[in-house]
Amino acid sequence: MTPFDEAALVQAARKGSLDAFNDLVLAHQEMAFNVAYRILNDDAAAEDATQTAFLSAYRNLDSYRGGSFRAWVLRMVTNACYDELRRHKRRPTTPLEPINETEDEEIESPAWLADTAPSPEAAAEQRELAQAVQDCLNRLPDEFRVVIVLVDVQGLDYNEVAQVSKHPLGTVKSRLARARLRLRDCLQRFVELLPAQFRLKDEERA
Amino acid sequence: MNPRPLSPYQQQLLSEYLDDRLSARQKAEVEALLRDNPEAATTLENLRQLRLLLRNLPARRLPHNFTLTRQMAQQQKRPPVLSWLRLSSILAMLLTVFLVTLDLLPRGATAPQTIATADMYTYAAAAPTPPIIYWNGNPGNPAANAGAMGMGGGAEAGPLSKSDSAPRPIDPQQPVVTQPVIVEQPVSPPDTATAENNSAARSADTQPILGPRPEEAGQVLDTQPNSTQLTGNESTPPATTPLRWAQIGLAALTVLLGLLTLWGYKRWQRGK
Numbered sequence: 001m002t003p004f005d006e007a008a009l010v011q012a013a014r015k016g017s018l019d020a021f022n023d024l025v026l027a028h029q030e031m032a033f034n035v036a037y038r039i040l041n042d043d044a045a046a047e048d049a050t051q052t053a054f055l056s057a058y059r060n061l062d063s064y065r066g067g068s069f070r071a072w073v074l075r076m077v078t079n080a081c082y083d084e085l086r087r088h089k090r091r092p093t094t095p096l097e098p099i100n101e102t103e104d105e106e107i108e109s110p111a112w113l114a115d116t117a118p119s120p121e122a123a124a125e126q127r128e129l130a131q132a133v134q135d136c137l138n139r140l141p142d143e144f145r146v147v148i149v150l151v152d153v154q155g156l157d158y159n160e161v162a163q164v165s166k167h168p169l170g171t172v173k174s175r176l177a178r179a180r181l182r183l184r185d186c187l188q189r190f191v192e193l194l195p196a197q198f199r200l201k202d203e204e205r206a
Numbered sequence: 207m208n209p210r211p212l213s214p215y216q217q218q219l220l221s222e223y224l225d226d227r228l229s230a231r232q233k234a235e236v237e238a239l240l241r242d243n244p245e246a247a248t249t250l251e252n253l254r255q256l257r258l259l260l261r262n263l264p265a266r267r268l269p270h271n272f273t274l275t276r277q278m279a280q281q282q283k284r285p286p287v288l289s290w291l292r293l294s295s296i297l298a299m300l301l302t303v304f305l306v307t308l309d310l311l312p313r314g315a316t317a318p319q320t321i322a323t324a325d326m327y328t329y330a331a332a333a334p335t336p337p338i339i340y341w342n343g344n345p346g347n348p349a350a351n352a353g354a355m356g357m358g359g360g361a362e363a364g365p366l367s368k369s370d371s372a373p374r375p376i377d378p379q380q381p382v383v384t385q386p387v388i389v390e391q392p393v394s395p396p397d398t399a400t401a402e403n404n405s406a407a408r409s410a411d412t413q414p415i416l417g418p419r420p421e422e423a424g425q426v427l428d429t430q431p432n433s434t435q436l437t438g439n440e441s442t443p444p445a446t447t448p449l450r451w452a453q454i455g456l457a458a459l460t461v462l463l464g465l466l467t468l469w470g471y472k473r474w475q476r477g478k
Contacts, residue, residue, distance in 0.1 A: 022273040029272045030265065037266045047269050054272050058279060130263055151225075152260035158227060177221035178214075184252050194255075 006069055014061050021061070025054050028070060031154060032077045038149040039081040041138050045088070049080040056080065071156070071163040078146055078164060085142055129193045136186035144179035151176055209245035220250050224257065288470045295463035302456040309449055 006027070012020035032053060036046035053076035064072050137145055143165070150156045150164060158176075162169050187194060212220070216239060222228050223236045239246045 018274060018276060018279050025273050026271065030268060032272070033268055034266050038263075043266070043269065046266075051272050054274065055278065058274055126264075129259070133259060133263060148260070152257050153263055155261065158225070173222060173227070174218060177218040180221055180253050180256060181217055181249075184249075184256050187256070 010061075010064065010069055013058075014064075018058075021058055024069070024073075028073050029054070031070070032073060035074060035077055035149055035154060036081055038134070038137060038153055039078070039142075039145055040084055041134055045084050049084050050077060052083075053077040053080040068160055068163060071160040074150065074156075074160075074164045075166070081146075082142065125193060129190070132187065132190040132193055133183075136183050136190075139186055140179055140182055144175050144182065147172055147175045148179040148183065152180070209248070210243050212243070212245055212249060216246065217249065220246060221253060224250065224253050288467065288474060291463060291467040291470055295460060295467050298456055298460040298463055302453060302460055305449065305453045305456060309453065 006024070009020045009024050013024060029050065033046055033050045036049040036053075037043065040046050040049060053073065056079070057073055057076045060076075137149070140148065146165060147161055150161045151158070156164070158169055158172050161172050161176075165172065167175075219228065219232060219236050219239075223233065228236065236246075240250065
């Protein structure tokens with residue numbers, strides 16, 4: 001979608017066109033859901049947060065003052081995720097076993113199981129690595145996780161992230177650097193899954 | 207070249223270098239660091255691999271489209287009346303708090319200064335004219351001075367008139383008054399206590415006025431008008447003031463509006 005089209009759709013949606021707004025939803029929903037999933041690490045919670053975010057965006061279209069519509073929508077998504085995280089912290093739940101509804105879905109492991117070294121034989125190496133990364137993301141503080149997901153997973157630039165998080169650019173840079181280093185240190189626990197370049201640090205220290 | 211631990215500043219520089227967000231000067235600084243410290247080169251390579259890993263994470267499949275239906279779009283709109291109710295209840299609560307705070311403050315802090323001044327003048331006007339004591343006799347009434355021979359002190363006189371205020375020459379024929387002569391002033395309307403005082407004063411023309419008269423010794427004389435009435439007023443319970451009624455009314459309004467808002471929100475949430 002070109003920026004011109006997006007601006008026209010936003011304009012139409014603000015005048016009350018639900019179809020125009022739904023076109024915007026279709027353009028951004030995949031990114032919104034993936035950001036929510038990486039922050040929350042739960043499909044159902046990510047689904048709720050994404051739907052809540054789009055409803056909130058529709059209700060507050062008047063507050064959109066131009067600029068990156070993607071960043072504005074992602075702000076709604078991260079706000080919904082923060083709400084979900086707060087709700088989860090008030091009523092924490094621990095899954096006893098992973099739920100796999102369909103065979104072709106990715107195998108999800110609860111955090112307590114991932115604390116032990118993952119077995120490379122249990123699943124494909126790529127999936128194990130993805131799960132290890134997600135586990136390490138979950139260990140980051142919420143505000144660090146949001147920044148690294150937006151920059152490194154979704155590819156937003158620093159200014160957009162500053163717009164999403166409503167923090168100064170310096171804060172975004174600092175949080176990103178710290179999040180990357182913490183994530184790197186965490187991933188050393190899964191050294192057998194990492195590419196050879198990643199092992200350099202571990203081997204040099206050994 | 208021995209690897210040295212990186213400072214947080216150097217780590218942040220490396221992170222920004224990876225995203226090509228540095229100025230030319232900072233870039234040169236990082237490149238020098240990379241040449242000098244193998245730890246910096248290792249860290250940069252780690253960060254590069256990490257970013258690659260994160261960028262290549264598999265995207266999650268969408269469970270469904272997140273488009274809004276007409277029903278969802280309409281139900282999500284909050285009825286304007288709810289916003290008004292909420293605003294009104296907040297305003298009523300703030301007003302109640304303000305009025306209660308106003309009532310709790312000390313009286314002196316809130317009563318206008320002009321009222322206190324007016325009260326002072328009222329008491330001053332109601333009080334009887336204080337007696338004036340002329341030492342060496344009343345120049346306006348030599349006859350009264352005659353009976354006070356040899357007693358010393360001064361003489362009470364009526365209120366000053368223009369003629370009184372002018373200095374008078376001393377008459378050498380007039381005997382020297384060594385005792386004050388008390389000249390009573392008419393008090394209107396006479397009450398019992400004042401009348402008794404007057405008769406006592408008349409009978410004691412020859413007595414000194416410095417200190418209490420013998421018959422008044424041991425008594426507490428209260429010449430303040432309506433003092434008993436004032437004391438009586440203070441002991442009676444205060445009547446409900448308009449301020450109190452306003453507080454009660456606003457508090458009731460706050461509760462009512464708050465309950466209405468809560469009820470409205472519940473209904474709206476159920477309807478969603």
